[in-house]
Amino acid sequence: MNRDLVVLVDTNDNVIGSEEKLLAHQKGLLHRAFSIFIVRQRDGQTQVLLQQRAFSKYHCGGLWSNSCCSHPQPQEDLKTSALARLNEELGFTLEDLIWVDSHTYRAELANELIEHEFDHLFVAWAEPDVSQFNHDEVEATSWCSLAQIDQQLVSSPQQFTPWFEPTYQKIRERLVLSP
Numbered sequence: 001m002n003r004d005l006v007v008l009v010d011t012n013d014n015v016i017g018s019e020e021k022l023l024a025h026q027k028g029l030l031h032r033a034f035s036i037f038i039v040r041q042r043d044g045q046t047q048v049l050l051q052q053r054a055f056s057k058y059h060c061g062g063l064w065s066n067s068c069c070s071h072p073q074p075q076e077d078l079k080t081s082a083l084a085r086l087n088e089e090l091g092f093t094l095e096d097l098i099w100v101d102s103h104t105y106r107a108e109l110a111n112e113l114i115e116h117e118f119d120h121l122f123v124a125w126a127e128p129d130v131s132q133f134n135h136d137e138v139e140a141t142s143w144c145s146l147a148q149i150d151q152q153l154v155s156s157p158q159q160f161t162p163w164f165e166p167t168y169q170k171i172r173e174r175l176v177l178s179p
Helices: 021-027 078-090 146-155 164-174
Strands: 005-009 015-020 031-042 045-053 068-070 098-108 114-125 138-145
Touching: 005 021, 015 021, 021 114, 031 078, 031 164, 045 146, 068 078, 078 114, 078 138, 098 164, 114 164, 138 146, 146 164
Parallel strands: 031 114
Antiparallel strands: 005 015, 005 031, 031 045, 031 068, 045 138, 098 114
């Protein structure tokens, strides 16, 4: 699917229009987004599937982030969009996602772009095959324990996208996850 537009929203997530994605990021316009965290239990630990963004991405290429994130298109259902994007980026399908929370954040990026998003956070407990990811979108994937993520956020936060830490912390607050 072509995802060249974003849905512009107010601070209560009410739709106020749409804009071309790059222009919205250049102007720092508040727009609707979603972030997905795929989690599993392995060896007594909760693990999160992280994605390293493809180096060719127009922003944050090569940085690690949550399992999947994107923007629904105008008139597109949020959860339907999120489920479709999982398949587009990571090459697998899921039946459902659990909406956990939403939050607004603003992050200035290295190339003078601004992420200003009303971000809807989803979780799915699953153990999908991630070997067929889209190389135009994803450089690599890795399952990391919560303790590993916490340690990496302290020791090398620069390896993560600017939105990862606040979205990850929101997920940790809302779920009963034990490291």
